[in-house]
Amino acid sequence: MIEKIQEKFSLFLQVIILTLIILDGFLLLISIFLPLKHATFSDIIIFDFVTSIILAIGYLFRLKHRVINWNALIVSIPFYFIGVYGLGLEPASLVFKPLNLLKVFGLFFAVKELAASVNKFVKKSRLTYGLSLFISSLLLFTIIFFLVEFPVNPAVNTYEDSLWYVLQTLTTVGYGDIIPVTVLGRLTGVIVMLSAIVATSLITASATSTLIEKFREEQDKILEERRYQLEKFEEKIDEFQKRLERIEEYDRELIEMLKRK
Numbered sequence: 001m002i003e004k005i006q007e008k009f010s011l012f013l014q015v016i017i018l019t020l021i022i023l024d025g026f027l028l029l030i031s032i033f034l035p036l037k038h039a040t041f042s043d044i045i046i047f048d049f050v051t052s053i054i055l056a057i058g059y060l061f062r063l064k065h066r067v068i069n070w071n072a073l074i075v076s077i078p079f080y081f082i083g084v085y086g087l088g089l090e091p092a093s094l095v096f097k098p099l100n101l102l103k104v105f106g107l108f109f110a111v112k113e114l115a116a117s118v119n120k121f122v123k124k125s126r127l128t129y130g131l132s133l134f135i136s137s138l139l140l141f142t143i144i145f146f147l148v149e150f151p152v153n154p155a156v157n158t159y160e161d162s163l164w165y166v167l168q169t170l171t172t173v174g175y176g177d178i179i180p181v182t183v184l185g186r187l188t189g190v191i192v193m194l195s196a197i198v199a200t201s202l203i204t205a206s207a208t209s210t211l212i213e214k215f216r217e218e219q220d221k222i223l224e225e226r227r228y229q230l231e232k233f234e235e236k237i238d239e240f241q242k243r244l245e246r247i248e249e250y251d252r253e254l255i256e257m258l259k260r261k
Contacts, residue, residue: 017054018114021075024051025107026139028100031080031091034146034159041091045080052078055110074106133202134170137195141188142166148184155179165189170196 027044030036036044056076079099083089089096146162155178156162165178169192180186 014114017058018111020051020054021107021110021114022135024048025104025111028104028107030143030159032097032100032104034143037158037160038091040158040160045078045084045091049078049081052076052081071106071109075103075110077103079103133195134199137192137199138163138166138170141192141195145180145185145188145192148182148188149180153178153181153185166192169193170199172196172200 024047027047031041031044052075055072059072059076079096080091083093083096084091142159142163145166146156146159149156149162156165161178165180168175169189172193180189
């Protein structure tokens with residue numbers, strides 16, 4: 001029981017770390033190539049710092065077990081935090097671009113390595129398909145929408161505006177404060193709408209399927225327990241019947257002895 005709890009807790013931590021790595025890699029990537037607000041840059045620096053600390057703890061844990069991974073060392077270095085808060089450099093400094101690009105590649109390989117360990121969970125939980133589609137759509141189409149709308153749409157001045165539009169479209173909220181003006185922008189909006197429908201359907205179907213599968217597992221456990229109890233009951237009946245047969249045999253022998261006398 002304790003081993004199962006430890007295994008589930010370890011799997012939960014791996015999924016959390018995997019999510020942090022993916023988000024950190026994406027945020028670093030957009031910070032390299034896209035214009036962002038100063039406040040957003042500051043949030044990315046803090047997020048990258050926290051993620052790097054978590055990965056550094058994992059790296060030290062590997063060193064304790066004498067497992068050396070140079071990629072883990074690279075992704076554990078918060079280049080932005082060291083440069084901005086330690087050396088006083090500007091976040092837009094060209095020094096950060098190659099360093100963070102190197103870290104993005106390192107995070108990509110870290111995702112492949114960590115995803116292999118949670119592959120069993122991913123296959124078992126079909127819920128990940130819907131969530132993966134939702135997250136992939138959010139990350140991909142925010143970049144596409146920004147690139148096609150930024151030059152001509154006055155409502156899209158920063159990447160955050162594009163993120164806000166795609167997020168409200170994916171969640172089917174649609175405030176209408178940002179409207180695409182280009183053909184590619186509108187086509188992107190249509191694809192995002194369809195992705196939202198598909199993602200919602202997948203999440204709903206996956207959740208329902210998971211609940212039904214869990215119910216079947218519980219039913220199988222109950223049937224197995226009843227089958228086991230029935231087998232035990234039958235064994236006791238057989239044993240009781242054998243005892244009765246031995247008693248009847250003793251009775252017959254006793255009667256034979258009395259007749260002889």
